[in-house]
Amino acid sequence: MSRTPDARARDTQTKQIQENITGVEKHFGDLCQLFAAYVRKTARLRDKADLLVKEINLYADTETPNLKCGLKNFADQLAKIQDYRQAEVERLEVKVIEPLKAYGNIVKTKREDLKQTQIARNREAKQMQQLEKMRQRNPSDRQIISQAESELQRATMDATRTTRQLEETIDDFEKQKIRDIKKILGEFVTVEMAFHAKSLEIYTTAYQHIQNVDEEGDLEVFRNSLHPPDYQSRLEIVRANSKLSLNRTGTSMSKSGTMQSRTSSRQRKRDDEEDEDEEEDDEDEDDLEEVTDDEH
Amino acid sequence: MSRTPDARARDTQTKQIQENITGVEKHFGDLCQLFAAYVRKTARLRDKADLLVKEINLYADTETPNLKCGLKNFADQLAKIQDYRQAEVERLEVKVIEPLKAYGNIVKTKREDLKQTQIARNREAKQMQQLEKMRQRNPSDRQIISQAESELQRATMDATRTTRQLEETIDDFEKQKIRDIKKILGEFVTVEMAFHAKSLEIYTTAYQHIQNVDEEGDLEVFRNSLHPPDYQSRLEIVRANSKLSLNRTGTSMSKSGTMQSRTSSRQRKRDDEEDEDEEEDDEDEDDLEEVTDDEH
Numbered sequence: 106m107s108r109t110p111d112a113r114a115r116d117t118q119t120k121q122i123q124e125n126i127t128g129v130e131k132h133f134g135d136l137c138q139l140f141a142a143y144v145r146k147t148a149r150l151r152d153k154a155d156l157l158v159k160e161i162n163l164y165a166d167t168e169t170p171n172l173k174c175g176l177k178n179f180a181d182q183l184a185k186i187q188d189y190r191q192a193e194v195e196r197l198e199v200k201v202i203e204p205l206k207a208y209g210n211i212v213k214t215k216r217e218d219l220k221q222t223q224i225a226r227n228r229e230a231k232q233m234q235q236l237e238k239m240r241q242r243n244p245s246d247r248q249i250i251s252q253a254e255s256e257l258q259r260a261t262m263d264a265t266r267t268t269r270q271l272e273e274t275i276d277d278f279e280k281q282k283i284r285d286i287k288k289i290l291g292e293f294v295t296v297e298m299a300f301h302a303k304s305l306e307i308y309t310t311a312y313q314h315i316q317n318v319d320e321e322g323d324l325e326v327f328r329n330s331l332h333p334p335d336y337q338s339r340l341e342i343v344r345a346n347s348k349l350s351l352n353r354t355g356t357s358m359s360k361s362g363t364m365q366s367r368t369s370s371r372q373r374k375r376d377d378e379e380d381e382d383e384e385e386d387d388e389d390e391d392d393l394e395e396v397t398d399d400e401h
Numbered sequence: 402m403s404r405t406p407d408a409r410a411r412d413t414q415t416k417q418i419q420e421n422i423t424g425v426e427k428h429f430g431d432l433c434q435l436f437a438a439y440v441r442k443t444a445r446l447r448d449k450a451d452l453l454v455k456e457i458n459l460y461a462d463t464e465t466p467n468l469k470c471g472l473k474n475f476a477d478q479l480a481k482i483q484d485y486r487q488a489e490v491e492r493l494e495v496k497v498i499e500p501l502k503a504y505g506n507i508v509k510t511k512r513e514d515l516k517q518t519q520i521a522r523n524r525e526a527k528q529m530q531q532l533e534k535m536r537q538r539n540p541s542d543r544q545i546i547s548q549a550e551s552e553l554q555r556a557t558m559d560a561t562r563t564t565r566q567l568e569e570t571i572d573d574f575e576k577q578k579i580r581d582i583k584k585i586l587g588e589f590v591t592v593e594m595a596f597h598a599k600s601l602e603i604y605t606t607a608y609q610h611i612q613n614v615d616e617e618g619d620l621e622v623f624r625n626s627l628h629p630p631d632y633q634s635r636l637e638i639v640r641a642n643s644k645l646s647l648n649r650t651g652t653s654m655s656k657s658g659t660m661q662s663r664t665s666s667r668q669r670k671r672d673d674e675e676d677e678d679e680e681e682d683d684e685d686e687d688d689l690e691e692v693t694d695d696e697h
Contacts, residue, residue, distance in 0.1 A: 169579075287614055294607055294608040301604070
């Protein structure tokens with residue numbers, strides 16, 4: 106009965122090692138998949154930001170000079186952040202996903218170690234049964250019993266050796282696992298922090314580019330483009346509203362008619378800004394009345 | 402002919418306003434959609450990180466005390482970052498997406514303003530044709546001509562008033578647009594920067610939690626759990642490898658046999674770490690030989 110506690114201990118130990126290996130396989134596998142999903146979503150975010158950069162550039166091309174310049178610079182900074190996001194993605198793949206993925210093979214190796222130990226233990230148990238049989242059948246045949254004893258001795262040696270080997274390998278495995286998970290999560294944080302720090306830096310520049318846009322300068326450009334040089338003399342021209350211009354007006358009307366039909370499909374109700382406009386209108390009418398009075 | 406340059410200018414202006422409105426509609430619409438896509442991907446990234454937090458907690462529950470505690474604290478920090486990512490998502494929706502979306506209605510209002518101006522101008526042109534007709538058919542009927550003239554005058558007043566009104570509204574629109582895009586992009590940067598700054602701060606704590614995990618303490622716990630109290634006396638027990646234990650060994654064997662069949666489906670070749678193990682094995686065998694020699 107003296108070997109019983111040891112056999113029990115071995116079983117418990119084997120079960121624990123088995124559970125330990127299975128646990129690492131499961132959790133490192135799940136972590137690997139979830140980090141990979143996180144990295145994939147980061148790459149998708151980068152893709153969307155790249156489209157934003159493209160669109161901001163397209164929009165900038167339609168804008169007045171200062172805003173155009175500000176938008177282009179802003180887009181450049183946003184693009185730079187996506188380059189760092191790409192670096193983040195690549196670094197996470199190398200420093201987090203790959204080491205976690207490697208545990209798939211490491212775990213297989215440990216299972217094989219465990220299996221070798223099991224085989225040696227089974228052989229020992231078989232030899233023990235063998236010896237018992239010999240002793241029962243040929244209790245007096247010293248030679249056969251001695252041979253069985255020496256075979257059991259070899260099997261026990263082998264079982265003990267592989268068990269000790271397994272203990273060492275599992276101890277190393279555990280040590281390495283703790284170090285690796287610390288290293289992997291540490292690398293994750295380091296890569297993420299590098300990205301966040303760079304983003305902060307670049308957004309600071311981006312912010313300045315967009316806030317420094319000179320609105321007044323652009324409004325001047327806009328007004329000049331909208332109001333041709335003769336704009337200021339319009340009222341004088343209205344005053345001279347002569348009969349001679351009828352042919353040209355006909356042409357002008359047909360043109361604006363085309364415009365109108367183009368807009369009509371999109372026409373919608375005006376909102377309540379209308380009230381304010383109304384007040385200004387009254388002043389305008391007064392001005393016009395004076396102008397038209399001159400004609401009479 | 403004196404009204405011709407003005408009519409041409411009006412057409413050019415109308416076209417420009419039209420293009421301006423269409424451009425803003427298109428680009429603000431596209432920007433809105435792309436920022437919305439960016440926000441959606443950010444939310445997806447938050448989801449994946451949430452799953453990571455969950456898995457790290459599950460894994461922590463299977464680990465030795467120090468690592469368990471480190472992992473739990475790490476997971477808490479990672480969860481905190483996702484709370485800030487959620488705040489980022491919500492703030493981007495309010496400060497970026499909504500204001501851009503609002504331009505859909507603003508643009509509709511401007512189109513309506515443009516349409517009102519077109520209608521007034523067409524009425525004016527029609528009145529001008531009317532007056533010309535009167536003059537040709539009844540050149541001497543002062544009363545009819547005078548009436549047509551006064552109707553034209555009203556139409557001209559109205560066209561001039563709505564045109565000026567449109568110019569003002571478009572000027573305001575342009576001014577507001579530049580301010581809004583500066584504000585919206587500024588808000589985008591501010592929200593993003595707040596998130597990056599918070600992440601940096603929290604990751605710093607997360608890093609410490611994981612790096613401070615005491616490996617040696619955990620290894621001690623692991624070794625104690627794997628090696629029952631009677632472990633150190635194992636070799637002595639092996640020495641006393643008696644015939645009395647055969648029944649218990651039989652039970653032990655059948656148990657380990659079940660284990661083996663569970664592992665066999667996953668068995669793989671061992672890698673080249675084997676060489677190193679081999680050397681250590683020799684030493685073990687020497688030890689064992691001594692132990693078993695004692696028996697004889």
